[in-house]
Amino acid sequence: MAGRRSCVILGGGVAAYGAAEALRAAGFDGPVTLVSAEPVVPYDRTTLSKAYLQGQKTVEEILFKPAAYYQELGIELRLGQRASAVDFDRRELLLEPGERLPFDTLLITTGAEPVRLRLPGFNLPGVRYLRSLADAQALREDLSRAERVLVVGCGFIGAEVAASARTLGKQVTVVDPLPVPLAGPLGEEVGAILAEVHRRHGVELRLGQKVAELRGHRRAEEAVLERGERIACDLVVVGVGVRPAVALFQSSGLPLENGILVDEHCATDIPGVYAAGDVANWWHPGIGRRLRVEHFDNAAQQGAAAARAIAGDPRPYTPVPYFWSDQYDLNLQYAGYPGPWDQVVLRGDSAAPSVTAFYLRQGVVEAVVTVNRPRELRPGRRLVEARARVDPAVLADPSTDLRALAQSVRQAE
Amino acid sequence: MTAPKGYVAVKRYDEIPEGGIVPFRVDDDERILVKLEGEIYALSGICTHEYAELAEGELEDHVIYCPLHGSGFDLKTGKVTSLPATEPLPVYDIQIVDGVVYVSREPRQG
Numbered sequence: 001m002a003g004r005r006s007c008v009i010l011g012g013g014v015a016a017y018g019a020a021e022a023l024r025a026a027g028f029d030g031p032v033t034l035v036s037a038e039p040v041v042p043y044d045r046t047t048l049s050k051a052y053l054q055g056q057k058t059v060e061e062i063l064f065k066p067a068a069y070y071q072e073l074g075i076e077l078r079l080g081q082r083a084s085a086v087d088f089d090r091r092e093l094l095l096e097p098g099e100r101l102p103f104d105t106l107l108i109t110t111g112a113e114p115v116r117l118r119l120p121g122f123n124l125p126g127v128r129y130l131r132s133l134a135d136a137q138a139l140r141e142d143l144s145r146a147e148r149v150l151v152v153g154c155g156f157i158g159a160e161v162a163a164s165a166r167t168l169g170k171q172v173t174v175v176d177p178l179p180v181p182l183a184g185p186l187g188e189e190v191g192a193i194l195a196e197v198h199r200r201h202g203v204e205l206r207l208g209q210k211v212a213e214l215r216g217h218r219r220a221e222e223a224v225l226e227r228g229e230r231i232a233c234d235l236v237v238v239g240v241g242v243r244p245a246v247a248l249f250q251s252s253g254l255p256l257e258n259g260i261l262v263d264e265h266c267a268t269d270i271p272g273v274y275a276a277g278d279v280a281n282w283w284h285p286g287i288g289r290r291l292r293v294e295h296f297d298n299a300a301q302q303g304a305a306a307a308r309a310i311a312g313d314p315r316p317y318t319p320v321p322y323f324w325s326d327q328y329d330l331n332l333q334y335a336g337y338p339g340p341w342d343q344v345v346l347r348g349d350s351a352a353p354s355v356t357a358f359y360l361r362q363g364v365v366e367a368v369v370t371v372n373r374p375r376e377l378r379p380g381r382r383l384v385e386a387r388a389r390v391d392p393a394v395l396a397d398p399s400t401d402l403r404a405l406a407q408s409v410r411q412a413e
Numbered sequence: 414m415t416a417p418k419g420y421v422a423v424k425r426y427d428e429i430p431e432g433g434i435v436p437f438r439v440d441d442d443e444r445i446l447v448k449l450e451g452e453i454y455a456l457s458g459i460c461t462h463e464y465a466e467l468a469e470g471e472l473e474d475h476v477i478y479c480p481l482h483g484s485g486f487d488l489k490t491g492k493v494t495s496l497p498a499t500e501p502l503p504v505y506d507i508q509i510v511d512g513v514v515y516v517s518r519e520p521r522q523g
């Protein structure tokens with residue numbers, strides 16, 4: 001009989017961490033190797049735009065666990081090693097600069113990478129993207145010397161970097177082509193509330209506008225907007241979205257489409273090959289469509305779900321996706337299924353703000369967002385999970401007890 | 414009536430509502446009592462991720478969820494059931510004597 005099956009986890013993000021822990025917890029006793037291009041053990045990437053960027057946390061404080069923990073779990077760490085290709089016939093990973101690493105099962109958690117802007121001047125020094133700890137260290141360094149920060153893109157990363165830079169006392173301008181920030185994931189109502197929060201904190205918003213080019217001698221010194229406005233800056237941070245990190249699989253035979261295609265057990269079409277986290281486009285049987293989610297909680301949970309499948313205990317992965325964002329002292333949380341809605345119901349006080357928003361499609365609660373109203377998140381999430389139909393007037397009514405409502409919906413199931 | 418050795422009196426059992434989370438302090442330590450299906454649990458009151466008061470959290474299926482980023486902790490063991498927290502929540506032992514809930518000063522080990 002051959003030895004115990006081995007598992008290679010490719011990637012060093014939260015999906016990899018969740019998987020490593022869950023593999024052992026589920027009783028997988030074969031050799032496990034974690035290969036990451038980053039020279040550091042898995043850490044909490046979500047702090048890179050917040051506490052870490054603001055200098056409130058050290059590297060040690062953002063590691064999920066120290067290296068010794070992986071040793072205890074009997075997991076070999078191959079840090080600072082990038083895979084350049086994979087050979088599924090020979091079941092080998094090709095590591096730079098030329099090593100081959102065999103595997104029986106492979107779990108791909110390569111995450112996502114920032115989309116690079118190809119506009120004139122964006123190759124100048126002083127233009128930063130933010131994904132890895134190395135990016136954050138460089139940005140933190142630049143930020144300590146900068147006075148005027150230009151943020152290109154007001155998605156979550158852009159909004160959080162803007163908030164952190166303002167908190168550090170920098171002048172901040174944010175440019176985004178949409179009329180309100182985050183309208184895609186959160187809708188115009190909540191987007192407008194966030195825009196107001198940034199304005200109140202002194203951020204200059206240039207919404208509905210695009211950067212045409214950057215100019216400067218040795219570094220980026222000025223941005224020119226398409227309408228002609230010029231904005232002086234000594235640091236530019238670009239946050240215009242990410243795309244799944246699949247370059248090394250391009251000609252490998254692995255089915256790709258908006259990431260790596262996997263089923264409800266995180267399995268690809270190739271036997272023994274799984275994917276989880278930002279890179280995985282999975283079939284969600286609960287809602288009958290594919291999802292690819294770019295948030296922490298999904299990566300952690302899906303990594304663990306893939307690990308259980310690898311360990312021989314597959315269970316369909318059918319979460320209500322969840323994420324948070326912190327900007328200034330504002331806490332935003334989201335639970336629900338991304339996608340089109342036809343009605344947004346607000347509850348609370350938009351000015352404070354202290355608001356809960358419900359996103360309905362044909363009367364069904366598809367998602368809930370809380371802004372500084374954390375207690376309504378989980379009751380709201382239960383409504384989403386139950387695919388509840390609730391009268392919008394009842395949702396908006398501040399005297400409605402959401403917990404009791406969620407309870408009654410659950411019991412009616 | 415004296416407290417069992419190493420324990421402090423917190424509240425009368427009857428005064429804790431079912432499904433309720435009651436904050437209390439021992440010295441400067443913030444803690445919570447939870448009553449669920451008649452059982453009492455005592456845990457640290459501050460999330461192990463960042464700073465959040467778990468008295469503002471939500472109970473679901475014997476897990477307490479942090480109000481800020483959704484970390485979940487098992488009520489019985491304090492174990493993390495969902496990230497971003499990675500360190501368990503300290504849990505405390507309970508004794509109920511003459512209808513009064515007493516909580517251990519020191520966290521339960523292991």
Ligand SMILES: Cc1cc2nc3c(=O)[nH]c(=O)nc-3n(C[C@H](O)[C@H](O)[C@H](O)COP(=O)(O)OP(=O)(O)OC[C@H]3O[C@@H](n4cnc5c(N)ncnc54)[C@H](O)[C@@H]3O)c2cc1C
Nearest residue numbers: 011012013014015037083110111277278294295296299323
């Ligand atoms: C600045 C920032 C702030 C965020 N804030 C939040 C937040 O507040 N809330 C939230 O829910 N989400 C947040 N997110 C998103 C969240 O961090 C991601 O969803 C999560 O990190 C995804 O985890 P993952 O393990 O799938 O991928 P990643 O974390 O991207 O990890 C991928 C890993 O794979 C490695 N890798 C890639 N290719 C290779 C290769 N060829 N060979 C070897 N290794 C490779 C990478 O180096 C990396 O270590 C934030 C993201 C960023 C960048």
Ligand code: FES
Nearest residue numbers: 460462463479482
């Ligand atoms: S502070 Fe509790 S989950 Fe972050």
